[in-house]
Every structure is written in structure tokens, then in C-alpha cells.
Amino acid sequence: xFDKTLAELAQGLKQGEFSSVELTQAYLAxxxxxxxxxxxxxxxTEEQALTQAQAADEAIAAGTSGAFTGLPMxxxxxxxxxxxxxxxxxxxxxxxxxxxxxxxxxxxxxAGAVMLGKTNMDEFAMGxxxxxxxxxxxxxxxxxxxxxxxxxxxxxxxxxxxxxxxATGTDTGGSIRQPAALCGITGLKPTYGRVxxxxxxxxxxxxxxxxxxxxxxxxxxxMLNVMAxxxxxxxxxxDREVPDYTAxxxxxxxxLKIGLPKEFFMDDLDxxxxxxxxxxxxxxxxxxxxxxxxxxxxxxxxxxxxYIIAPAEASSNLSRFDGVRYGYRCExxxxxxxxxKRSRGEGFxxxxxxxxxxxxxxxxxxxxxxxxxxxxxxxxxxxxxxAKVLSEVDVIMGPTTPHPAFKIGEKSSDPVAMxxxxxxxxxxNLAGLPGMSVPCGTVNGLPTGLQIIGDYFAEQKLLNVAHxxxxxxxxxxxxxxxx
Amino acid sequence: xxxxxxxxxxxAHLARLQIEEQDAPEYAQNLxxxxxxxxxxxxxxxxxxxxxxxxxxAVQRLRSDNVTEENQREQLQSVAPAVENGLFLVPKVIx
Numbered sequence: 158x159f160d161k162t163l164a165e166l167a168q169g170l171k172q173g174e175f176s177s178v179e180l181t182q183a184y185l186a187x188x189x190x191x192x193x194x195x196x197x198x199x200x201x202t203e204e205q206a207l208t209q210a211q212a213a214d215e216a217i218a219a220g221t222s223g224a225f226t227g228l229p230m231x232x233x234x235x236x237x238x239x240x241x242x243x244x245x246x247x248x249x250x251x252x253x254x255x256x257x258x259x260x261x262x263x264x265x266x267x268a269g270a271v272m273l274g275k276t277n278m279d280e281f282a283m284g285x286x287x288x289x290x291x292x293x294x295x296x297x298x299x300x301x302x303x304x305x306x307x308x309x310x311x312x313x314x315x316x317x318x319x320x321x322x323x324a325t326g327t328d329t330g331g332s333i334r335q336p337a338a339l340c341g342i343t344g345l346k347p348t349y350g351r352v353x354x355x356x357x358x359x360x361x362x363x364x365x366x367x368x369x370x371x372x373x374x375x376x377x378x379x380m381l382n383v384m385a386x387x388x389x390x391x392x393x394x395x396d397r398e399v400p401d402y403t404a405x406x407x408x409x410x411x412x413l414k415i416g417l418p419k420e421f422f423m424d425d426l427d428x429x430x431x432x433x434x435x436x437x438x439x440x441x442x443x444x445x446x447x448x449x450x451x452x453x454x455x456x457x458x459x460x461x462x463x464y465i466i467a468p469a470e471a472s473s474n475l476s477r478f479d480g481v482r483y484g485y486r487c488e489x490x491x492x493x494x495x496x497x498k499r500s501r502g503e504g505f506x507x508x509x510x511x512x513x514x515x516x517x518x519x520x521x522x523x524x525x526x527x528x529x530x531x532x533x534x535x536x537x538x539x540x541x542x543x544a545k546v547l548s549e550v551d552v553i554m555g556p557t558t559p560h561p562a563f564k565i566g567e568k569s570s571d572p573v574a575m576x577x578x579x580x581x582x583x584x585x586n587l588a589g590l591p592g593m594s595v596p597c598g599t600v601n602g603l604p605t606g607l608q609i610i611g612d613y614f615a616e617q618k619l620l621n622v623a624h625x626x627x628x629x630x631x632x633x634x635x636x637x638x639x640x
Numbered sequence: 641x642x643x644x645x646x647x648x649x650x651x652a653h654l655a656r657l658q659i660e661e662q663d664a665p666e667y668a669q670n671l672x673x674x675x676x677x678x679x680x681x682x683x684x685x686x687x688x689x690x691x692x693x694x695x696x697x698a699v700q701r702l703r704s705d706n707v708t709e710e711n712q713r714e715q716l717q718s719v720a721p722a723v724e725n726g727l728f729l730v731p732k733v734i735x
Contacts, residue, residue: 253719255719392700393694393698395696458684460677476656481730482720483721492732498656501657501658511667516655538686572670573673
């Protein structure tokens with residue numbers, strides 16, 4: 158049962174093979190017995206889950222159920238959940254019981270979903286390994302000595318370990334796609350503005366975007382159907398019709414034009430990952446696609462530009478954590494400045510402090526033009542590169558990451574080495590484009606991902622392309638040994 | 641761009657962050673490495689390139705000037721570290 162996709166579970170619920178309560182109990186029991194190995198959940202919401210499952214079973218019996226009714230899932234602990242701790246994996250919010258729901262959470266509740274709990278992540282979503290979590294790192298189910306990736310590492314590990322059939326994630330520089338690749342699951346970062354950011358704790362507001370992390374492209378489509386849509390509470394939410402993302406899944410790929418950026422196949426790319434990416438491209442050719450080399454010349458600049466823009470926005474967003482209105486407050490402050498400094502100094506971990514300081518520095522007097530303004534100019538160059546290529550091809554493909562999962566602790570002493578792992582994913586966030594990662598092979602027993610990039614609001618196309626790949630291959634159905 | 645201890649102290653103060661004395665050298669080193677990474681940008685000629693603030697070049701949405709929010713003060717203050725009579729409490733700022 159635990160290897161079933163959302164689509165299969167929905168079928169089982171509909172046909173009465175099992176109830177939502179039975180399904181939920183089975184998953185809760187599995188989390189209880191197995192998650193010690195993976196540390197993928199920060200909070201398990203057993204009681205609420207069973208209440209939601211009961212309501213779902215009643216809706217199914219009454220004939221008022223929808224496509225998502227009764228399906229278990231988990232939320233990354235960055236989404237505010239009313240009455241449930243929302244920690245963002247930080248000591249700062251360890252005591253924070255959210256007084257309201259994120260829009261994404263409301264949407265899943267309204268769709269009849271069952272929330273199993275809140276998943277582990279890098280602190281405030283700042284990281285590519287899950288090691289910056291206040292609750293300790295989540296572990297990769299394919300090899301528990303390795304990181305699951307980040308920042309949505311708990312969501313990826315939980316899906317890969319079959320502790321939940323699906324989970325939400327957020328992606329600011331690759332935080333859905335990179336852990337999806339390293340854990341052998343499917344992840345989708347939608348177009349900026351497609352999914353509401355309201356109640357999704359802000360890291361870098363012009364880059365953050367929530368999305369699904371699942372076993373298959375079909376499941377990602379089902380989840381995006383719930384998540385996407387305009388929200389008046391999010392000032393950058395896009396007011397645009399939401400299509401049925403499952404509608405185009407079965408379209409043939411005959412004539413699909415694929416661009417391979419030469420900058421994605423250079424220097425530091427692991428040779429096995431390069432070979433697997435090429436093998437995946439061959440599958441698409443068999444399905445009728447044509448392939449051509451393209452160029453995204455400013456790819457290498459995406460990391461420098463990102464490490465100004467994201468920290469600058471983070472330093473501004475995280476100024477709200479001041480020990481006054483919610484979250485951690487230091488013991489016996491002597492004055493207001495001491496209250497601010499010690500609450501923040503004790504409440505934030507080292508990576509968060511580094512990024513806040515980089516941002517504060519880049520935005521400080523005299524440096525704005527050299528850093529923030531320059532980065533925003535480079536951002537336009539990167540966006541224009543994509544626009545040019547996407548006027549010639551339907552989708553861009555390449556590896557999601559340059560390497561498979563690395564060992565826990567291997568890169569934690571060198572932040573810059575860690576940042577380089579996001580070289581293929583970061584540019585999409587700067588451009589605001591949608592991207593997916595789907596499993597396409599393994600290297601030494603560790604999964605690797607194929608990244609599929611499309612034009613603005615081309616999620617339907619991406620899901621179609623990914624689904625057809627998954628009909629032709631079985632990488633996405635493979636599980637870690639013993640699971 | 642290389643930062644020293646006094647730069648770290650200054651930036652930490654701007655960001656209202658307490659940095660422990662023994663951690664300062666490591667921050668100075670890490671922040672210098674990050675700034676070295678981002679300095680790659682300076683080699684690029686961006687004359688006449690307009691800065692891009694929003695991927696879709698969207699503009700701020702406007703709404704009519706009506707009160708739409710309900711008062712949720714009690715609920716929102718229920719998670720505050722210290723409140724009294726609907727006010728957030730902080731250490732004394734005026735002698």
C-alpha cells in the first residue's frame with residue numbers, strides 16, 4: 158500500500174478498498190516506527206489527521222468528495238498551520254503555534270486532504286542539505302549517511318521513505334528540485350506567482366514559490382490543481398485562470414522541441430550524471446522529440462546574483478523576528494537593543510546569521526549600486542537568455558544537480574561549496590520560470606534527477622513531458638533498498 | 641572584498657545580531673568567501689541594463705480603500721512573549 162501513488166490511493170478510496178481513516182492510521186503507524194531513521198518530520202499531527210480522515214470518509218459516503226478527498230500528505234514546516242507548531246526548523250519559532258493557516262494549507266483542507274504532519278527542512282529554507290535544521294538533519298533514505306538535499310529535504314525524504322505519499326515544498330533557489338533529485342522523487346517549482354505565498358514564511362520574496370513533491374508527475378498535477386490560484390492576500394499572486402493540470406498528461410510528445418544548454422554539461426558535472434541525462438534525452442527522442450544544443454551564457458552568474466538578492470531580501474524579511482511579537486525571546490534583556498540582539502543571536506543558527514549579514518552589508522550605505530542593483534541587472538540578463546532560448550524550443554532539459562547526494566558534514570564547513578550545488582536550479586528562480594525534477598537514474602546507489610524547464614505558466618506542458626517520460630521509464634517507481 | 645573583525649561587528653550591529661566573540665573570526669572568513677563569490681558580478685558590463693525587480697514585470701495591485709480586516713488582536717497576541725492590556729511589552733526605552 159505504501160508504494161501507491163496519490164492517483165492509485167484516490168482510486169482505492171473511491172472503490173472502497175480502504176477508508177481514509179485506515180489509510181491515515183497506516184501512515185501514522187509507519188511514521189512512528191520508521192522515522193527515527195530519517196528524521197523527516199518535525200511534528201506529527203496524529204489527532205488532527207484522524208479527524209480530517211473521518212470527515213473525508215463521511216464525504217466519500219455522502220457522495221460529496223472531490224479528487225483529493227481523504228488523501229494523506231504532509232506540509233513543509235514553512236507553511237503556517239493554525240493551532241500547530243510552525244517552526245521553519247528554527248529555534249526562533251520552536252514555540253510558535255500559528256494563529257492562522259497559509260493559503261496553501263487552507264486549500265488542501267478545503268479539498269479534503271489529510272495532513273499527517275510537518276516536515277523537516279533547512280532553517281528558514283536556507284540551505285541545500287537540511288543540515289541547518291534546529292531539529293537535526295533529515296537523512297537520505299537511499300543512504301542515511303547522506304543528505305536528502307534541501308531545503309525541502311524532510312519532504313523529499315518522507316516521500317522517498319514512503320512515510321507520506323506526497324508533501325508540499327518551497328523553492329527559492331532549487332529547494333524543491335534539488336532534494337527531489339537527491340531522493341529520487343518528482344518535484345515541481347511552479348511559475349513565480351502561481352501558488353500563493355500567504356502564510357508561507359518568507360525567505361526571499363521575489364524568488365520563493367511553493368510546489369508539490371510526489372512519487373509521479375501525475376500526482377504532482379493532482380497537487381498543483383489544489384495549490385495553484387490567485388490569492389488577494391499575496392500581493393505578487395498572479396490573477397490568471399488555473400487549468401486542469403491533469404488534462405494534458407497523455408498528450409503525445411511527437412514534435413516536441415528540446416533545448417540542451419551547453420553550459421549545463423560542462424566542467425564540474427559528474428560524468429555518470431551527464432551520461433544518464435543523455436540517456437534520458439534519448440528516451441525523449443524515441444518518443445518523437447527533437448533535440449538541439451542551446452546556450453544560456455550567463456548561467457555561471459546566477460549564483461553570485463542569487464547570493465546578493467536572496468540574502469538582501471532575507472535580511473529584510475527576517476527583521477520581523479525581534480523577540481517582541483512572537484517567537485523566541487532571550488532571558489532577562491537589559492534594554493531594547495539587548496532584547497533584539499540576543500533574541501536574534503540566540504534564535505537564529507549560523508547559516509541564517511551569515512545570510513542576514515550578507516544582506517545587511519549589501520544593502521548598507523554606499524554598497525547598494527555595486528551589489529543589489531548590479532545583481533538585479535544580471536537577473537535581467539539571465540531572464541533574457543531564457544526568453545531567447547524558449548522562443549526556439551518548447552522545453553529546456555539538463556541535470557538537476559551536478560552531483561548525487563553528498564555525505565552529511567561533507568560540505569557544512571564551506572558555505573560556498575554548498576552554494577555551488579544549486580548551479581542548475583538557481584537561474585530559474587531569478588527568471589521566475591517553472592521547472593521540474595524527475596528521477597532519471599542512479600549513481601552508486603544514489604538517485605539523480607532530470608530537470609525540465611518551461612516557459613512562464615507552462616506547468617501543463619512540463620507535467621505532460623514528465624508523465625510521458627514516466628510512462629516510458631521506471632526510475633520514478635524505484636525505491637531505496639529495504640523500503 | 642575581504643572583511644575583518646570590525647566589519648563583522650559593524651554588520652552584526654546593523655542587523656541587530658549578537659555574534660559570540662569566539663565565532664567572529666569564522667564569520668569574517670565565511671562572509672569574505674561569499675563576497676569573493678559575488679564579486680564575479682563586477683566583471684560583467686551591465687551598462688544600460690535595467691534592474692529587474694519582478695520576473696513578470698508586474699506592478700503593485702491596488703484595491704479600494706475599505707476596511708476589510710477583522711480585529712484579531714487577542715488571537716495574534718496569544719503567541720507573544722509578553723503582553724499587557726493589548727500592548728506588547730519590551731524593556732523600558734524612556735527614562
